Amino acid sequence: MADQTLDTKGLNCPLPILKAKKALGAMEPGSTLEILSTDPGSVKDFEAFCRTTGNELVEHDEGGGTYRFVLRRAA
16 A cells, blocks of 8 residues: 555646656655556656656556556655
8 A cells, every 4th residue: 555645537648747746755765656547648657757767666557547556756
């Protein structure tokens, strides 16, 4: 279970990434953030976001048109 959940359903790129970046910035290193999105492009967006920021994409899945990501904040 993630430390915090961010619901970005109904928002399109780049808003899910921007909101996740802001939420992660307020969290302690090692904390986890669950993000819910309905934007199909968010899969590639969050993979790229984690590669460039050093945050870890712990898991992601899709069901019923909702994409779920769990990110761990980098130290």
